[in-house]
Amino acid sequence: MNESIVKILHELENQSNLEKTRKIDVPPQDRMLAITKETGEMLNMILRMKNAKNMLEIGTSVGYSTIWCAEAIMENSGKIITIEQNPNKIRRAMENFEKSGTSDHIAIKEGNAKKILEAMNEKDENRKGFDLVLIDADKENVKEYFDLVLPMVIVGGVIITDNMLYPEKYRAGMKKFSEYLKQHPQVKTITSSIGNGEEITIKIK
Numbered sequence: 541m542n543e544s545i546v547k548i549l550h551e552l553e554n555q556s557n558l559e560k561t562r563k564i565d566v567p568p569q570d571r572m573l574a575i576t577k578e579t580g581e582m583l584n585m586i587l588r589m590k591n592a593k594n595m596l597e598i599g600t601s602v603g604y605s606t607i608w609c610a611e612a613i614m615e616n617s618g619k620i621i622t623i624e625q626n627p628n629k630i631r632r633a634m635e636n637f638e639k640s641g642t643s644d645h646i647a648i649k650e651g652n653a654k655k656i657l658e659a660m661n662e663k664d665e666n667r668k669g670f671d672l673v674l675i676d677a678d679k680e681n682v683k684e685y686f687d688l689v690l691p692m693v694i695v696g697g698v699i700i701t702d703n704m705l706y707p708e709k710y711r712a713g714m715k716k717f718s719e720y721l722k723q724h725p726q727v728k729t730i731t732s733s734i735g736n737g738e739e740i741t742i743k744i745k
């Protein structure tokens with residue numbers, strides 16, 4: 541892995557650990573709330589396995605998960621579209637993309653995820669279809685995000701949803717979401733214990 545990417549991922553992991561262990565006091569709106577390193581490794585591996593060129597992320601924060609994915613997708617001259625509504629986090633993410641040398645492969649869409657996804661669907665913007673989608677914004681809207689992204693995913697594409705098991709306060713709602721996926725005719729899904737609990741969903745038709 542390229543040195544500048546390793547350096548930024550390492551810096552962000554340190555920052556995330558300090559926040560999670562409350563060793564530094566960060567206002568709620570500025571917290572990274574990042575995926576774990578293990579989840580980053582898993583996303584990177586899936587993108588490589590699928591030879592992915594097209595990815596969508598809902599919830600950029602300061603770009604930790606995006607950089608893990610960009611590291612894999614840039615070898616394929618691929619592109620990530622990532623959605624975030626917090627301008628301060630977008631500024632920090634852009635700095636991290638610049639420093640890690642990944643910015644040419646990442647396009648940020650600023651604003652409310654639901655509105656952006658509705659507009660993307662309407663404009664049929666992504667004709668080729670996404671190979672992988674990461675759903676990691678507000679947990680209350682996971683089902684709506686899933687329903688909006690599914691038509692934009694290729695058959696055989698993967699949708700990963702973070703925080704299925706942790707934090708515990710979301711667990712009941714996320715279980716309901718997983719039950720919804722299990723009866724959905726277009727997908728196969730499993731809840732894994734990787735990271736904060738990752739739902740791994742494959743579009744089969």
Ligand SMILES: C[S@@+](CC[C@H](N)C(=O)[O-])C[C@H]1O[C@@H](n2cnc3c(N)ncnc32)[C@H](O)[C@@H]1O
Nearest residue numbers: 573574575599601604605624625652653677678
């Ligand atoms: C869990 S964090 C994302 C962490 C990031 N994926 C990572 O692992 O580095 C969720 C992010 O989603 C953003 N967010 C929450 N609700 C949103 C919405 N309705 N539209 C767009 N972004 C939203 C938050 O500002 C926050 O930065």
